[in-house]
Amino acid sequence: MNFIKYNLIGLINTLIHWSIYFYSLYELNFSSTISNVIGFLFAATGSYIFNSKFNYNQEINTIRYIKFLFIMSILAYTIALIFQSQELSHFIMLITYTLTSVILGFFLTKYWVFKK
Structure with a gap:
């Protein structure tokens, strides 16, 4: 069930991103x-808050928020950098x-x- 909730929250955040x-x-x-990275930061903040409350039933926590941003930032930045260096489509990126x-x-x- 977590995967479904994660993806429903992610759909909204993808539109924001x-x-x-x-x-x-x-x-x-x-x-x-x-x-x-800018789009990601806005979307990831919402994603963290909603996943904390509705998916993992955990309180919002600074350490978890930093860990979440770290993971997702590395993914966003790495993929964007690869696509930009190869001059590939923004949409495909x-x-x-x-x-x-x-x-x-x-x-x-x-x-x-969110490991307990």
């Missing part, structure tokens, strides 16, 4: 890497990040961030 990403990229003229964070992010958060 992508909206901020494209706004930062095309309206603010930031690089793909920076746009991805977002899809790749989304799929990676669904699988890797779930297991890393379940077994490290």
Whole structure:
């Protein structure tokens, strides 16, 4: 059940991430890497709060929040950097990040961030 809740929360946060990403990229003229990290930070904060409360039934905690941001930031930054260095599609980069964070992010958060 955690995986389903994780993905429902992730769907909302993906919309937030992508909206901020494209706004930062095309309206603010930031690089793909920076746009991805900014979009991610907004979405990840919401994701952490909702997963804490509704998925893992745990109180919001600074250490867990930092661990969550660390894991998800490394994923977001690494994927964006690879795609930017190869001049690949921004849209494909977002899809790749989304799929990676669904699988890797779930297991890393379940077994490290929210481990009881």
